[in-house]
Amino acid sequence: MRITTRTAATVARPAAALITGVNRSVGMTPHGLTLAGWHRLGPVGKDGLTTSFDDFRGHLDVLEEWGANILPLNDAVARLEAGTLPDRAVALTFDDGYASVAEHAWPELKKRGMPATLFAVSGYLDPSKTFPWDRHRDDRETVRLMDPRALCDVADDGLDIGSHTVSHRWLRHLAPAEVAAELVISREELEGLLQRPVLSFAYPMGGWTRRIRDQVDRAGYRIAITVDRARNRRGQHPLSLRRWFAFDRASDFRMQLDGGFSWLRPVETFKRRNGPGF
Template sequence: MKILPSLFSPAGKNSKLSIVIYHRVLPEPDLLTGEGGIAQFEKGLSYLTNNFNILPLSEAVNKLRSGTLPGRAACITFDDGYADNAEIALPILQKHGVTATFFIASGFLDGGRMWNDTVIESVRRAKGDKLDLNAIGLGNHAIATLEQRRETLNLLINKLKYLPHEARASQVDKLSTIIAADLPDNLMMISAQVRQLHDAGMEIGGHTLTHPILASIDDAAARTEIAEGKAKLEAIIDTPLRLFAYPNGKPGKDYLSAHVKMIKDAGFEAAVSTAWGAARQDSDMFQLPRFTPWDQSEWRYVLRMVRNMRQRIQTV
């Protein structure tokens, strides 16, 4: 099956770089969120290693720039900094002999929790068949079945995601107070796990301090988020950070051209978005696209990767 990706991703100046994005690897699939488990991750990883040449992202970027990228080049990335990245994903990556890049929102290390996880875990643990959030303008929801909880969760996430940073934080606090569930504080990595990834040869990248949508905050706050997120990780691993991932990552919606300049000014050498596509030598190295196929058969997985190589890349 390597022939097909080789046709669309040859070596050299006409090469294309496919960057795959993950967030979590759970012991078992999460039926509420749809996040995959170990079996799904291992299957996708085997499809990648069978059909693509997996490179560390920093090496791939340098080779892409110089026109020396091997054919069928691909990279693996993880966003946010979940503890299962170190506990579960790392041993699997080591078993397959591949390097991944972990983009970590450093403000949540050592016991923090991202706003979306507060919503997810609150909805998961909410008691009863109804969830009344009318007091905070978020409606009344049926949660008697798994499907109803899933629909409620998606609706709440979509309503909250693009609120201004402080307004969203306030709403999430009120939501968690109303539901009053006992929420986990071990979802994100501790600093020692970041060092563990680094010591194992994995790459660590910046992802801001508290994962704001950069386009929703003022420029001064954005610069602080970028700089402080970078500095905290550099202090943990005692190594300069070279790579960055935009939170949420949609060009023109989640980050703007001003934020691309901020990333360059902060000393990063490349950055990734969540726009689909595969990068070429003439691509903007500070807006590299990423994509992950969801197919369960190897043939369909590879075919979707190839189709993604032909995707027009969106940038700002």
């Protein structure tokens, strides 16, 4: 992370704390619902997707020290809508379906009693496949994907599973019929595999519009998550919930929990306007 970004977050942090204090003084749940995300564990590179196991454990330590109330995603969203969230409510998520989540992240979470949701790409449940952004990498272990059996095993072990489309394409560049296919087929494939309802969804790379959100609704999802950085307050649309992905340093992760990086949202939205670069 650039020093200027970290410095700006440090400056913004007291303002976020002040807003939290005001909300608490008037009886509002001060922190709303925080959705935190990761992709995979492995040797840290410059891809922005990989978190080392030590850093991941550091993040979980911070959550415990911060006093986070970590809730299952479905329960958290229901309580957000009902206005019954506990203070410092957090839900944990993973995108894509990398094998390291099943083999390393989930056992650590389970040991600590922390629920989480994995958003799986139904057309990439195959270790012989590689996502387009990973094809230049030599460390095949880091980019290895789950197979259907591994997904079923972690689901049976308590990891919640949502959909992340069939092929992880940028939905904003697709025709409505193509978007519908990505939404409906992925849900059908995952439900057929897991033999349980799949009602949550994560927009690939955060690519959503109100039109796409309406299609997500028609496809039968009840929760959908963006990458628009901020906490979720009561009244936030359940099909465009906000979420941030964890930075590596434990100190940065703590600043994320405190709202120090929320000012990045319009910057990140501007950068995503044309979609991914692969």
